[in-house]
Amino acid sequence: MVKNVSTTRKVRTPASELFWRWCFIALLLCxxxxxxxxxxxxxxLSLSDPSRVxxxxxxxxxxxxFSLINYKVLLANPLFMRSILNSVYITVVGTSLNLLVTSMAxxxxxxxxxxxxxxxxxxxxxxxxxxxxxxxxxxxxxxIGLMNSLWAVILYKAVNVYYLIILMRYxxxxxPSLVEAAQVDGASNxxxxxxxxxPLSKPALATLGLFxxxxxxxxxxxxxxxxxxxxKYPLQLILRQFVVLDDTASLIGSxxxxxxxxxxxxxxxxxxxxxxxxxxxxxxxVYPLILKYYARGVMEGGVKE
Amino acid sequence: xxxxSKRKDWTxxxxxxxxxxxxxxxxxxxxxxxxxxxxxxxxxGKSPFVGLKHFKMLFASPAFLxxxxxxxxxxxxxxVLFFPLPIxxxxxxxxxxxxxxxxxxxSTTYLPHFLSWVVIxxxxxxxxxxxxxxxxxxxxxxxxxxxxxxxxxxxxxxxLFASETWRSLGWxxxxxxxxxxxxxxxxxESADLDGAGAxxxxxxxxxxxxxxxxxxxxxxxxxxxxxxGFDQVFNMMNDSVISVVDxxxxxxxxxxxxxxxYSFSTAASLFKGAIGLVLILAAHQGSRKITGKGLW
Numbered sequence: 001m002v003k004n005v006s007t008t009r010k011v012r013t014p015a016s017e018l019f020w021r022w023c024f025i026a027l028l029l030c031x032x033x034x035x036x037x038x039x040x041x042x043x044x045l046s047l048s049d050p051s052r053v054x055x056x057x058x059x060x061x062x063x064x065x066f067s068l069i070n071y072k073v074l075l076a077n078p079l080f081m082r083s084i085l086n087s088v089y090i091t092v093v094g095t096s097l098n099l100l101v102t103s104m105a106x107x108x109x110x111x112x113x114x115x116x117x118x119x120x121x122x123x124x125x126x127x128x129x130x131x132x133x134x135x136x137x138x139x140x141x142x143x144i145g146l147m148n149s150l151w152a153v154i155l156y157k158a159v160n161v162y163y164l165i166i167l168m169r170y171x172x173x174x175x176p177s178l179v180e181a182a183q184v185d186g187a188s189n190x191x192x193x194x195x196x197x198x199p200l201s202k203p204a205l206a207t208l209g210l211f212x213x214x215x216x217x218x219x220x221x222x223x224x225x226x227x228x229x230x231x232k233y234p235l236q237l238i239l240r241q242f243v244v245l246d247d248t249a250s251l252i253g254s255x256x257x258x259x260x261x262x263x264x265x266x267x268x269x270x271x272x273x274x275x276x277x278x279x280x281x282x283x284x285x286v287y288p289l290i291l292k293y294y295a296r297g298v299m300e301g302g303v304k305e
Numbered sequence: 306x307x308x309x310s311k312r313k314d315w316t317x318x319x320x321x322x323x324x325x326x327x328x329x330x331x332x333x334x335x336x337x338x339x340x341x342x343x344x345x346x347x348x349x350g351k352s353p354f355v356g357l358k359h360f361k362m363l364f365a366s367p368a369f370l371x372x373x374x375x376x377x378x379x380x381x382x383x384x385v386l387f388f389p390l391p392i393x394x395x396x397x398x399x400x401x402x403x404x405x406x407x408x409x410x411x412s413t414t415y416l417p418h419f420l421s422w423v424v425i426x427x428x429x430x431x432x433x434x435x436x437x438x439x440x441x442x443x444x445x446x447x448x449x450x451x452x453x454x455x456x457x458x459x460x461x462x463x464x465l466f467a468s469e470t471w472r473s474l475g476w477x478x479x480x481x482x483x484x485x486x487x488x489x490x491x492x493x494e495s496a497d498l499d500g501a502g503a504x505x506x507x508x509x510x511x512x513x514x515x516x517x518x519x520x521x522x523x524x525x526x527x528x529x530x531x532x533x534g535f536d537q538v539f540n541m542m543n544d545s546v547i548s549v550v551d552x553x554x555x556x557x558x559x560x561x562x563x564x565x566x567y568s569f570s571t572a573a574s575l576f577k578g579a580i581g582l583v584l585i586l587a588a589h590q591g592s593r594k595i596t597g598k599g600l601w
Contacts, residue, residue: 017503024397025406031394032413035471037439038432045431058432058439105324113314120321125601127328129585132335133342133574134554135561140334158327165601189316218421221536225562236423243427244540269437276427283419290419291412 037061039280046070046274053267070274073266079230080238084278086150087234090223091216091282094154098212099205102159106167107193128161141226152226153219153234160215163208170204171197207293210286217282239279243272342572352568359572369556369573376552380533382466384526387473392519394474395481396511414475426540429468430455456545465537465550477522484518485511517596525600528588531581553577 040061048056049065056064074080108114109121146152174197182192198205220236227233241247248268342359344352363369394414401407417425432438433454441451454460492510501509535554542550551559553573561570585600593599 020503021400021402024400028394028397028401028410031474032410035413035417035475038428041439042428042431056437058434058437058442101323101327104320108317108320111314111317113312114317114321115313115315123328127332128601129582130332130336131574131578131581132332133339133561133571133578134557135567135570135574136335136338136341137331138562139338139567140330144330155327156331158331159324164324189314189320193320214419218419218423220421220423221539236421239427240423240540244423244430269431272427273431276424279424280420284416287412287416287419291415 042273042276045270046277048270050265050267050270053270070266070270071278073271074274074278079233080235080275082231083233083235083238086232087217087236090150090154090219090234091213094216095209095213097154097158098160098163099209102164102167102208103198103201103205104193105159106164106171107189107197109164110168110171111189124161124164138225147226148228148232149226150232153223154216156219156222157215160212163211167201167204167208170201174200203293206289210290210293213286214283214290235279239275242275339571339575339578341568342575344568346567346571355568359569360576362569363572363576368551371548372551372553372556375550376531376533379462379465379538379550379552380530382462383469383534384523384530386466387470388523388526390470390474391477392481392515395478395485396507398478398482399485411475415479416475417472418476420472422536422540425468425472425537429464429471429541433464455541456543458546458549461541461546461550465534465541468541469534469537480518480522481515484515488514521592521596521598524588524592524595528585528600529581530584531577 037059041056041058044060044063045053045056047063047066047068047070049063049067050069052064109117109124114120141147141152146155178196178200179192182196187195218236220234220240223232223234223237224240227237341352343354343356345355345358346352398407398410401410420428433440435441435451435453440454444451452460454464488511492514493506496506496510531553533552533554535552535558538550538552538555539558542555554577557570557573557577560566560573564570589600
């Protein structure tokens, strides 16, 4: 009986609706192709055999031949390797600091006992809606002696106000009785935060950590204005000079990289493609986690509402 | 006990201190420093007040007016023209019932959102290259001559629009997809019983249910109208097209940090900040009035 109903339904709906559904799928898959082809094309270019690079056209998605020479050359470049280390350092230290400072502030701001609470809440809104001038921020950073220091880059956006508010909303959901019970036992604020609030907020912290992490990995502009020594540059800045500004000398010309015959054998565009691939790789590695924590969280949140 | 719990806990301020120091150094002091828009900045000694001198220079400068026009045009394209696209995308995706396909489409189209504009600019420069790019290979197939979009003044704003769409179409559709999945299926079932067609269901159920989300997104975006996307423009512009893509933020950077006209650049920032503040407050009020939810 039940089966009958469902089959009659299935028979009733199709025709035009099914046709449209397939049209939609086709269009959506076209979007996917448009997203993927430029990425796969660069991957193909970077992996192709140097002698066959000229065969790689704009829509080619599979490498012609196979060679890792581009990556070998990049990894042998001290400036490039150094920039990867700098980026990893900025990302790891920056994200840890972000999470520490943001969660401490979110905890304090969600306690009813915080003195001047209203004042601090207004302060947060002020920070959110008033954007300082680039020049004045630059002059302050210069004045406090952070020029040419990775700390100038790490500390910029030490607290993202939007993320702070998200975390505050999350902390507010934690039952106050849990916190109070610990405080009656004489636990300090830091202990309560560390042993009760943070363990209960792991999904939120993971999401924010991933977003902060991607932000740091992708940051290039503050690095470009605050860092003067190329050996301190993060990968994105090297990438900008080498690929976006097409300043091939920035990477190739710096120091003893590889012999001239090797350089002559390689194509710049393949080297540039390899640089882009290296810059994307860490994002790709954490991307499944991002999908798991964020996208799903949003979807489920939407369903629940 | 009740009295004890009401007492302020001053040790909480210790937890707040690192964030406060950050706000002070990277936000509050620089904001206070914007007073130099009314001064002639001196590296040593006191900077004399000059009133509105820099603002008068700003509005008398044809370059600045062009920058303002560029900002408005580019923002219009990226906020108003782009606006329906993620909605259409979400509506189509919502019809995909095969879980594998749906996941594949989602994970593919969300990805570009996490790439930096440096990377995206690199990808697009390669993809649009007149000699080796995919787009021009496609043009070749149709017998069209190659075109260098990146240095073409009539094309570059559309390159900005297209690359913004490439990056944000999937990601920006999430919020609509979430709203769509939260529509009660019983609404559609009863419409089915009434014999409603797909178009009628779209018009009388889906769109009205999506409206609050659309209004919120649109209004909140309007609050950031003067931004127009610094990182994108900064990485995609070049000398051939600078006159049509130079926006407020790239202008502020160039005259401030490259030409070192500190006070003049700060005046431009202050102008942008003041208008931006009005827009954000209006967006906040508008959103609160219409949907009950503001920016904060």
